[in-house]
Amino acid sequence: MMKHTLNGAGIALGIALMFACNQGQKxxxxxxxxxxxxxxxxxxxxxxxxxxxxxxxxxxxxxxxxxxxxxxxxxxxxxxxxxxxxxxxNEQAVANPNDAISKKIAAFWKSAMDSAKINAEGIQPIEPLLKEIDAATSVEQLIQVAARNNAAISSPFFLYIGQDAKNSEVMAVQFYQGGLGLPNRDYYFNTDARTANIRNLYPGHIARMLQFTGMDSAAAKNAAKQVFDLETNLAKSSRKLEALRDPEANYHKMAVNELGKLANNINWAEYLQLQGITKFADTVIVGQPEFFTAVSKAVKTEPLDTWKNYFKWNLINSAAAKLSDTIATADFEFYTKLIGGQDKQKPRWKxxxxxxxxxxxxxxxxxxxxxxxxxxxxxxxxxxxxxxxxxxxxxxxxxxxxxxxxxxxxxxxxxxxxxxxxxxxxxxxxxxxxxxxxxxxxxxxxxxxxxxxxxxxxxxxxxxxxxxxxxxxxxxxxxxxxxxxxxxxxxxxxxxxxxxxxxxxxxxxxxxxxxxxxxxxxxxxxxxxxxxxxxxxxxxxxxxxxxxxxxxxxxxxxxxxxxxxxxxxxxxxxxxxxxxxxxxxxxxxxxxxxxxxxxxxxxxxxxxxxxxxxxxxxxxxxxxxxxxxxxxxxxxxxxxxxxxxxxxxxxxxxxxxxxxxxxxxxxxxxxxxxxxxxxxxx
The missing domain is CATH 3.40.390.10 (Collagenase (Catalytic Domain))
Structure with missing residues (x-):
């Protein structure tokens, strides 16, 4: 595979066996x-x-x-x-955490395997973040909340650190299109029966998840429509899969103040600072300028409540697998079962x-x-x-x-x-x-x-x-x-x-x-x-x-x-x-x-x-x-x-x-x- 790193960890996911193993056989x-x-x-x-x-x-x-x-x-x-x-x-680490690595592995394993505690907590782990979203009095403040809590709430775009494609000796701040709850922009527009069915069921899933945050069914249904409409608007300005494979067409280097001209309804200097980027970021590389212009326009034109619902949905959507079985199962049924075709969840330990x-x-x-x-x-x-x-x-x-x-x-x-x-x-x-x-x-x-x-x-x-x-x-x-x-x-x-x-x-x-x-x-x-x-x-x-x-x-x-x-x-x-x-x-x-x-x-x-x-x-x-x-x-x-x-x-x-x-x-x-x-x- 060609490497394309857009996530915070910068690592590809997947698990496999070493080629030198005996595969458990004599x-x-x-x-x-x-x-x-x-x-x-x-x-x-x-x-x-x-x-x-x-x-x-x-x-x-x-x-x-x-x-x-x-x-x-x-x-x-x-x-x-x-x-x-x-x-x-993991079991050996739990039984005998004799070094720093083993202690971290043991702590992660125990917290993730304690389903009784996780179920008892319910929505509690993300309640402080939900309150931060509710407390915002402007869309600008919401963007700040997302930037400050970037490990839990994603912004409607990706920010990552990677090598400058035209100067590989330098690491650069890079921005890329994102912000969609469906797998990519085609799910919002393709007319084949399978994709259309997923798109039709998507607002219902959003509403179901938002009800876990405390909304009643009517409020959640209305909020889901707002979120879906906002995402559809962003999808219109998102590039197709094949267009994202052209490195030259997806490279736009500019000063931070030029980014402000491109998308002037976001305080980018402040956003970078809240992300922890306080120096070495005079310039940034933007993948798809038209997408950021669309986000900026939506920041100005979409109501505050729409953006609050968007970020609440974003939060619970990303956190679902780490919350109670009820929430995790709802997430599984839409994304993994309906879209992916997997009938049954893997056991918790996997x-x-x-x-x-x-x-x-x-x-x-x-x-x-x-x-x-x-x-x-x-x-x-x-x-x-x-x-x-x-x-x-x-x-x-x-x-x-x-x-x-x-x-x-x-x-x-x-x-x-x-x-x-x-x-x-x-x-x-x-x-x-x-x-x-x-x-x-x-x-x-x-x-x-x-x-x-x-x-x-x-x-x-x-x-x-x-x-x-x-x-x-x-x-x-x-x-x-x-x-x-x-x-x-x-x-x-x-x-x-x-x-x-x-x-x-x-x-x-x-x-x-x-x-x-x-x-x-x-x-x-x-x-x-x-x-x-x-x-x-x-x-x-x-x-x-x-x-x-x-x-x-x-x-x-x-x-x-x-x-x-x-x-x-x-x-x-x-x-x-x-x-x-x-x-x-x-x-x-x-x-x-x-x-x-x-x-x-x-x-x-x-x-x-x-x-x-x-x-x-x-x-x-x-x-x-x-x-x-x-x-x-x-x-x-x-x-x-x-x-x-x-x-x-x-x-x-x-x-x-x-x-x-x-x-x-x-x-x-x-x-x-x-x-x-x-x-x-x-």
């Missing part, structure tokens, strides 16, 4: 488990017709989605294992671990890697990064559409990509995070406050390029264009039920080399990442002719993915998903080039009835093993820059010549695309 037990890819095959499906269903369909048929999930696949299998290990860490990851993920990681990390596996994947880097180097050198001058800059950028594998060399210091014996909500706020200050404190200091924005146990990875780096947490390489040394190179090069390492490296050269230079600055380094040739080739991929129907009448958004689709295709090509140099490929010995070449493609498909409910698929089409799993396999495979050769794909087959329509970029 060596002999693990050796007796089914082959990692052969066991998943559905032999009733031809690989030339639907490769995803062929490679993963057998597993999908045997593994229905549990009611407490909206999807079920390899990521969940990994997470289930890590849940158990993190549960043990929800608590998910929340704990947000605030204390790296602290948990410190304890985690002490027990569950293998240096041999770390070295294997560090070497694999270099194999993939070499594969891209060779591809760039052979490109027939790129000029020599752009090639040299591309090769230089490639050589400068930093790899981070496994876990950080330097850990964050969480000693000032005030997690203690207090309410669950208060501990969550304490965690957010710490992260907010941590990020604010970066202003005026040299950029720390050693920092990680994911914990070691995360089942994910990212490319950060401002640092020109790929970050590969240990968890992303895990194959459930198998120790690393039990995996043959074909699987590893497909699963880790293609779907992760090659994917992330290619992000440095996708439609967005290619606009950043070797030092991480948004700066053109392409000739105009080469840029046009790239865009023409990328347009072929946009058209290809626009044609895929996911659920109901919803198509993939080819422009919004372009970067991820390019990275998927690039990863497959790079992994294949690197795999062809291995002894396993050269010897050609079959395992479990499959050739090394077949196992490579099966290994890549393993990375997307799983299935998803229709409700969640519909949400992802509207909000996610990644294509659904099935199309992350079938889509790029149909563009790979080697896939045609290995499986004998012919015209008329479901996986076939004419040579003239196949995507040719890297």
């Amino acid at each position: 060596s002999q037990e693990a050796a007796n488990t089914p082959d990692a890819v052969a066991a998943n095959v559905d032999s009733t499906v031809s690989p030339t017709q639907d490769y995803f269903d062929y490679a993963n369909g057998g597993w999908i048929k045997r593994n229905p989605i549990p009611p407490e999930y909206n999807s079920w696949g390899i990521g969940n299998l990994v997470k289930e294992e890590i849940y158990k290990r993190l549960l043990t860490i 929800r608590v671990l998910d929340a704990e990851e947000e605030y204390l993920g790296e602290a948990l990681g410190q304890l985690f890697v002490k027990e569950f990390f293998n240096a041999t596996a770390k070295k294997r994947y560090e070497n694999l990064v270099e194999d993939i880097r070499t594969a891209l180097k060779e591809r760039i050198e052979k490109l027939d559409w790129m000029s020599d001058s752009t090639k040299q800059k591309a090769l230089y950028k490639l050589s400068k990509i930093t790899k981070k594998v496994g876990y950080p060399d330097k850990w964050k210091d969480f000693s000032a995070m005030e997690i203690k014996d207090q309410s669950y909500f208060a501990n969550a706020v304490a965690g957010r406050k710490w992260w907010h200050k941590y990020n604010i404190d970066k202003l005026g200091k040299p950029v720390d390029r050693t920092e990680w924005d994911m914990s070691p146990q995360t089942y994910n990875a990212y490319y950060n264009p401002s640092n020109n780096e790929i970050v590969l947490p240990a968890g992303i390489f895990t194959v459930p039920g198998k120790r690393d040394e039990e995996l043959d190179d074909a699987i590893v090069y497909g699963y880790a080399g293609a779907s992760t390492i090659g994917h992330e490296i290619t992000h440095g050269f996708d439609d967005e990442g290619r606009q950043f230079d070797a030092n991480g600055n948004l700066k053109s380094w392409w000739t105009k002719e080469d840029e046009k040739k790239f865009n023409d080739r990328a347009a072929v991929m946009v058209k290809q993915f626009d044609g895929y129907v996911v659920v109901d009448s919803l198509h993939i958004n080819g422009k919004a998903t372009l970067g991820e689709n390019i990275a998927d295709l690039g990863g497959i090509l790079l992994g294949w080039d690197a795999f062809k140099k291995t002894e396993q490929y050269k010897k050609g010995v079959s395992i479990a009835g499959y050739t090394p070449s077949q196992r490579y493609f099966m290994g890549y498909a393993l990375g997307w093993l799983g299935h998803t409910k229709k409700e969640s698929l519909a949400k992802r089409v509207l909000t996610d820059v990644h294509s659904p799993a099935k199309f992350r396999v079938n889509g790029p495979f149909s563009d790979v010549d080697a896939f045609y050769e290995v499986y004998g794909v012919k015209p008329g087959d479901g996986m076939y695309r004419p040579d003239s329509l196949r995507v040719r970029i890297w």
Whole structure:
């Protein structure tokens, strides 16, 4: 994934198992488990017709989605294992809090697991904030309340601290559109039946939640309409998902007083000061100027009561999961069940671990890697990064559409990509995070406050390029264009039920080399990442002719993915998903080039009835093993820059010549695309 940090913590959420773990099995037990890819095959499906269903369909048929999930696949299998290990860490911390990290983990765990106390408190934890909102006598004061209590009440826009896209050595204050209670602006305007139903039910949900704050049903219904109308107004000035992927179009650097001219009904100097930004903020970077003008206009034109209701809704909406079961369940039923398709809540202990990851993920990681990390596996994947880097180097050198001058800059950028594998060399210091014996909500706020200050404190200091924005146990990875780096947490390489040394190179090069390492490296050269230079600055380094040739080739991929129907009448958004689709295709090509140099490929010995070449493609498909409910698929089409799993396999495979050769794909087959329509970029 391409890194886009907009939250206060600045960390990606997700939990997964370290790749070096024994998965809870003894060596002999693990050796007796089914082959990692052969066991998943559905032999009733031809690989030339639907490769995803062929490679993963057998597993999908045997593994229905549990009611407490909206999807079920390899990521969940990994997470289930890590849940158990993190549960043990928390229980040990409670039993024996022998250091500062263990004490914080124990305090957070106990406050979050004490459901009797949480239910008895009800709305009490947020009552002081509700009173602050009620006491405001102007919209300006309400904005001040939100700024002062930024760890609990969000403003109708995002503020975050990040590297200046055009000067990556400097941390900058950045503003981005936000403020919507539905997943994104399309939910306010799309006319398909599923989205329209969600939009129609949304005001009722707002009213239900506002009643928890003490409003009677009639007042809550009226307030909900005000909130919905205000959000709809803000949504009109919000950019669409695909428009947010253009880094140049979403970069507007200006002095703070210029921001005042852009949106003159907010005292921005005061707002920044209340956020704790008292220096190093002469300039700010605004992503979408028109949105801030719309907010400013609404501050002037919308009544005070409307804004009070908006902030009350905002507060309880963000706090719901940390409050009583009655409130948390209402939140679940709208967002997770209706929109996401998940029938049943996860048990409390898993929800608590998910929340704990947000605030204390790296602290948990410190304890985690002490027990569950293998240096041999770390070295294997560090070497694999270099194999993939070499594969891209060779591809760039052979490109027939790129000029020599752009090639040299591309090769230089490639050589400068930093790899981070496994876990950080330097850990964050969480000693000032005030997690203690207090309410669950208060501990969550304490965690957010710490992260907010941590990020604010970066202003005026040299950029720390050693920092990680994911914990070691995360089942994910990212490319950060401002640092020109790929970050590969240990968890992303895990194959459930198998120790690393039990995996043959074909699987590893497909699963880790293609779907992760090659994917992330290619992000440095996708439609967005290619606009950043070797030092991480948004700066053109392409000739105009080469840029046009790239865009023409990328347009072929946009058209290809626009044609895929996911659920109901919803198509993939080819422009919004372009970067991820390019990275998927690039990863497959790079992994294949690197795999062809291995002894396993050269010897050609079959395992479990499959050739090394077949196992490579099966290994890549393993990375997307799983299935998803229709409700969640519909949400992802509207909000996610990644294509659904099935199309992350079938889509790029149909563009790979080697896939045609290995499986004998012919015209008329479901996986076939004419040579003239196949995507040719890297």
